[in-house]
Amino acid sequence: MKKMSKLLVVSIVLLALLVGCATNKTDTSAGDKTEIILWRGDGTDQEEAFYNKQIEEFNASQDKYVVKAEVFPYTEIAKTARAAVATKGMPDIMFLDDTDVSNMAFSEVIIPLDDIVKELPEDISDSAFTGYKENVYGISQQEGGLGFWANKSYLEKAGVRIPTYDTPWNKAEFDEALEKLSNLEEIDYPLDIKANFGSGYVAYAWQPIIKSFGGDWYNEDTITADGALNGEKTVEALTYIQELSDKGYINSNQTSDTELIEKRAALDLTGHWNYNDYKAALGDDLVLLPLPDFGNKSQTGVGGIAFTITKYAEETGKSEGAAEFIKFALQDTYQSEINSVNGSLPVNMKILETIDHFKEGGDLYLYAQQLEGENYAVRPPSPAFPTFQEEIGRAAFNILHGADPKSELDTAASNIDNVIQQNGY
Amino acid sequence: MKKIKKLLYKRDKSGYILSIPALLLLFVFVILPFIMAIYFSFTNRTFIPNPKLGTDFVGLDNYKTLLNDPVFWKALGNNIYFTAIAVPIQVTLALLLAILVNQKLKGITFFRTVFFSPVVIPMLIVSITWSLFFTPTENGLINSIISFITFGQVDLIKWLYDPSTAMLSIIILSVWQGVGFQMIIILSGLQAIPEDLYESASIDGATKWKQFRYVTMPMLRNNLVFVITSSIIMSFKLVTQVLVLTQGGPLNSTQTLVYLIYQSGYIDQMIGYASAIAVVFFIIVFTLSIIQQKFTKMVEN
Numbered sequence: 143m144k145k146m147s148k149l150l151v152v153s154i155v156l157l158a159l160l161v162g163c164a165t166n167k168t169d170t171s172a173g174d175k176t177e178i179i180l181w182r183g184d185g186t187d188q189e190e191a192f193y194n195k196q197i198e199e200f201n202a203s204q205d206k207y208v209v210k211a212e213v214f215p216y217t218e219i220a221k222t223a224r225a226a227v228a229t230k231g232m233p234d235i236m237f238l239d240d241t242d243v244s245n246m247a248f249s250e251v252i253i254p255l256d257d258i259v260k261e262l263p264e265d266i267s268d269s270a271f272t273g274y275k276e277n278v279y280g281i282s283q284q285e286g287g288l289g290f291w292a293n294k295s296y297l298e299k300a301g302v303r304i305p306t307y308d309t310p311w312n313k314a315e316f317d318e319a320l321e322k323l324s325n326l327e328e329i330d331y332p333l334d335i336k337a338n339f340g341s342g343y344v345a346y347a348w349q350p351i352i353k354s355f356g357g358d359w360y361n362e363d364t365i366t367a368d369g370a371l372n373g374e375k376t377v378e379a380l381t382y383i384q385e386l387s388d389k390g391y392i393n394s395n396q397t398s399d400t401e402l403i404e405k406r407a408a409l410d411l412t413g414h415w416n417y418n419d420y421k422a423a424l425g426d427d428l429v430l431l432p433l434p435d436f437g438n439k440s441q442t443g444v445g446g447i448a449f450t451i452t453k454y455a456e457e458t459g460k461s462e463g464a465a466e467f468i469k470f471a472l473q474d475t476y477q478s479e480i481n482s483v484n485g486s487l488p489v490n491m492k493i494l495e496t497i498d499h500f501k502e503g504g505d506l507y508l509y510a511q512q513l514e515g516e517n518y519a520v521r522p523p524s525p526a527f528p529t530f531q532e533e534i535g536r537a538a539f540n541i542l543h544g545a546d547p548k549s550e551l552d553t554a555a556s557n558i559d560n561v562i563q564q565n566g567y
Numbered sequence: 568m569k570k571i572k573k574l575l576y577k578r579d580k581s582g583y584i585l586s587i588p589a590l591l592l593l594f595v596f597v598i599l600p601f602i603m604a605i606y607f608s609f610t611n612r613t614f615i616p617n618p619k620l621g622t623d624f625v626g627l628d629n630y631k632t633l634l635n636d637p638v639f640w641k642a643l644g645n646n647i648y649f650t651a652i653a654v655p656i657q658v659t660l661a662l663l664l665a666i667l668v669n670q671k672l673k674g675i676t677f678f679r680t681v682f683f684s685p686v687v688i689p690m691l692i693v694s695i696t697w698s699l700f701f702t703p704t705e706n707g708l709i710n711s712i713i714s715f716i717t718f719g720q721v722d723l724i725k726w727l728y729d730p731s732t733a734m735l736s737i738i739i740l741s742v743w744q745g746v747g748f749q750m751i752i753i754l755s756g757l758q759a760i761p762e763d764l765y766e767s768a769s770i771d772g773a774t775k776w777k778q779f780r781y782v783t784m785p786m787l788r789n790n791l792v793f794v795i796t797s798s799i800i801m802s803f804k805l806v807t808q809v810l811v812l813t814q815g816g817p818l819n820s821t822q823t824l825v826y827l828i829y830q831s832g833y834i835d836q837m838i839g840y841a842s843a844i845a846v847v848f849f850i851i852v853f854t855l856s857i858i859q860q861k862f863t864k865m866v867e868n
Contacts, residue, residue: 227615245836249615341814395703395728528834536816543728543817561835565613566620 175208178455178463179233181223183216183447185484192476192483200470207463209235220246227251234455234464240272240280240448241345241527247274248525248567252450255281258465262472263490267513269444270489274523280448283472284486287414287509288347288443290333290431293424296408300326307511310432310440320391323408330393333386334407337396337542341535347411348383348538349519350433350441355379359534360522365567367522367530367558372551379436380538380547387542394542413443414485414509421505430508441519442512446489487513525567526558533557601849608842614832622839629843639844642815642822643851645734649823650802653738658794660742661749666783668750669757679754683747690744694811697740701726727812730820737808737821745801749794756790757783792863796856803852824848 182193190213197209212233214222220242226232227249238246246252254277262281272280297304300322305311311319323332336343349359357376360367370376387394393401401407403423409431410416420428432440449468455461477488481497487509494500500510512518522530533554541547561567608629612622633639668679685693700708703725713721726736760783768778806825809815815822815830824844832841 224614248617250618251615395725397699397702397704526835528836532814532830532834536814539816540818545818561837564611564837564840565835566611566617 175204175206176460176463178207178209178235178460178467180209180211180235180237180467181219181233182211182213182237183219184213185216188483192479196471196476200467203470204466207460207466209467223251230454232452232454234452234458234460235467236450236452237447238280238450240282240446241521241531243272243280243448243450244274244523244527245525246450247277247279250453252279252452253456253461254279255449255451255465255468258468261469263474263492265490265492266472267489267491268516269513269518269520270446272448272523274525280450281468281472282446282448282489283476284446284480284484285489285513286443286445287487287506287512288350288411289413289433289508289512291402291410291412291416291420292429292431293402293405293408294427294429296323296326296329296405297429300408304429305431305434307432307440307508307515311434313434313436316434316436320386320389324389324391326408328405329408330406331391331401332408333392334396334399334401334410335383335386335392336399336411337392337394337539338399341531341538344535344538345521345531346443346445347413349521350443351383351436352376352379353441353519354433354436354438355382356436356438358519359530360524365522365524366562367533367555369555371534371558372548372555377548377551380541380551382436383538384541384544384547414487414506417485417506428505430506432508432512439517441517442509444513444518444520446486524562526562526565529558529561604842604845606842607839608846610839611837612839612842614836614838625839629840630847632840633843633847638819638822639824639827641819642824642827645819645821646803646805646823649734649738649741649805650799652735653742653802654795654798656738657742657746657749657798658791660746661753661794662787662791664746664750665753665757669754679751682750685744686747686751688744690807691811693740693744694808697736697743698727698812701736703728728817730818733813733817733820737805737812741802741805741808745798749798752794753787753790756787760786796859799859800852800856803848803855824851 180197184190185193193211197211201208219236220238223232223236223238223246232251236246236252238252243252247254256278258281259271259278267285269285270282271278272282292304294304297319300319302319302322303311303315305315320332323329326332336347339347345359352358352375355375355378357373357379358370359376361370383392386392402410403420405424410420411433433442434440449471451461451464451468455464472490474490474493477490477493478496480486480488481499487500488494488497491510491514494510494513498504499506501507521527524530537545537547537550537554540550609624609626610622611625611628616622664682668675668682702708702710703723705711705714705723707726709726710723713724724732727733764782764786765778768782773781804825805823806829809821809823809826810829813821815826825848828841828844828848831837831844835841
């Protein structure tokens with residue numbers, strides 16, 4: 143009797159183990175070609191078609207390697223990757239948001255790509271390369287553009303000068319512009335700063351403003367927060383944004399993000415991804431303006447989705463094939479298509495200049511000038527970026543709602559540096 | 568064959584055998600992670616350890632940091648505040664609703680369904696919907712109703728954007744979402760009370776209130792104990808609403824223990840520290856339920 147029940151237990155446990163292991167088998171070769179697994183986030187139909195085409199054409203051009211894509215929800219890639227490290231089920235190539243790259247590099251999940259960078263065309267903008275410490279770990283094939291979208295007829299009505307890349311507003315002019323615009327009857331709040339977009343957006347879109355004041359989220363040499371995030375200039379910048387809210391120039395209780403196209407705002411702090419919608423709504427009234435020069439030039443933000451190669455690929459001897467694919471995907475033919483696929487900027491500056499939007503006189507010419515001028519803010523290349531983002535977002539929210547900027551930023555800086563120190567980053 | 572049959576039909580043995588699959592799952596997904604959490608809480612483990620740095624034992628360091636962390640105490644205070652306000656309101660409302668829908672009227676099932684329906688909506692959706700109701704401007708649903716009723720005499724309430732009302736907003740939507748579940752449990756208790764108890768009570772001349780006080784309440788005791796216990800434990804687990812609506816802000820006014828675990832583990836990637844919070848959290852909830860058991864036993868006697 144006892145034996146019987148033991149037998150039952152054992153057989154059930156064995157069965158469970160068997161079921162668990164059955165899915166663990168991976169096949170690394172397809173025919174005589176080496177299979178390279180690529181993980182990417184999902185996209186729009188056009189993006190899907192574009193990425194699939196890249197893979198198909200690469201596979202057709204190759205007799206050594208064959209790339210196979212596995213698609214995840216875009217926001218889940220980094221989490222899936224972290225789980226995959228624990229279960230040893232890594233792919234060979236991963237698309238990562240460039241803010242996730244440092245963390246993966248620190249954990250040695252991904253490998254340096256400096257050798258690939260050397261072989262890429264010279265015209266590729268530095269902003270395409272995401273580094274951690276001395277090495278490049280991520281390479282993007284697309285870049286974002288950030289500035290003010292503006293309603294030209296409101297600017298003209300209020301008698302505000304329309305700035306250009308070479309002649310951005312200075313602080314006094316910007317203040318005057320906001321005051322004049324807020325006096326227009328049609329306008330609720332002259333500037334839509336997207337206060338409702340949350341911490342990720344603050345870390346990205348407010349950073350150029352902070353940097354133009356001479357501050358930043360982090361110390362460039364040590365990649366820590368104390369002294370920069372709570373430094374004099376950053377405090378000054380956030381105090382200024384708080385004043386904009388107090389004066390009623392921005393809406394800190396914002397819940398919608400359609401103010402510009404509903405013609406209730408004159409300026410809108412967003413980027414290239416809104417171009418088509420805004421153009422359709424405002425037509426020729428839509429203009430793209432640089433952010434103001436608060437003392438340290440007009441700045442912009444950068445950010446893209448980066449190709450990375452995993453340690454696993456290196457260990458299984460597939461990093462060479464992965465590198466082949468990345469070089470293939472960054473070819474001129476794909477670079478010239480990327481703008482029509484999702485509106486973003488190709489990273490190859492020579493290609494960028496051939497696209498009508500980005501030529502002189504084109505609607506998006508400013509983005510090309512900004513990228514060439516290299517006055518852009520790079521988000522903290524720190525493994526603690528998620529903490530940076532959370533703490534910056536929390537401090538910004540509290541400051542918008544009346545908290546003391548200096549003490550909020552002190553708290554944020556000490557929390558971030560504590561995590562950096564505790565985790566040994 | 569006969570042996571197996573005997574094994575399965577014999578009471579003491581079959582119970583164990585049949586519960587093996589459930590126990591196995593419980594072990595893999597609850598007990599094992601909990602043991603791991605206790606272990607990790609004594610280390611400086613990060614989400615993915617750097618191969619060169621590895622993971623070290625740090626003794627009680629995580630617990631020391633935790634007890635000196637003002638945010639931890641703030642979160643604990645918020646949890647207690649939430650429980651102390653939400654649970655009494657929720658249970659009272661559930662009791663009233665249950666009595667209301669226990670009447671034998673035509674179409675009463677419709678009302679039962681209506682009151683129960685928020686329970687089947689995922690908390691995520693409820694939170695997003697209520698975030699729109701709580702819009703802090705004059706366009707917000709709740710604000711415009713208040714200003715309409717009071718002829719604009721009441722100032723706009725900033726709800727989730729104001730440290731003094733943020734937790735209250737979360738309490739309101741949580742009560743709305745959870746009350747239907749408690750209602751159904753109390754309703755089942757109400758329907759189990761035999762009709763003749765009320766008949767004899769009214770023959771003895773008991774008023775409606777006295778019937779409620781001396782017949783309904785004692786008969787409902789087990790249901791109420793269950794409802795109160797489960798809602799206290801559930802309200803300590805408060806996290807979805809915070810995650811969706813406030814991320815612990817403004818000024819930590821909606822910070823809760825479970826959100827702190829999420830933040831330390833997922834965002835700050837300090838698995839060791841997050842595990843320490845989880846262990847302390849477990850001890851708190853465990854102690855609470857023991858006190859509660861003792862208390863209900865005391866009341867019974």
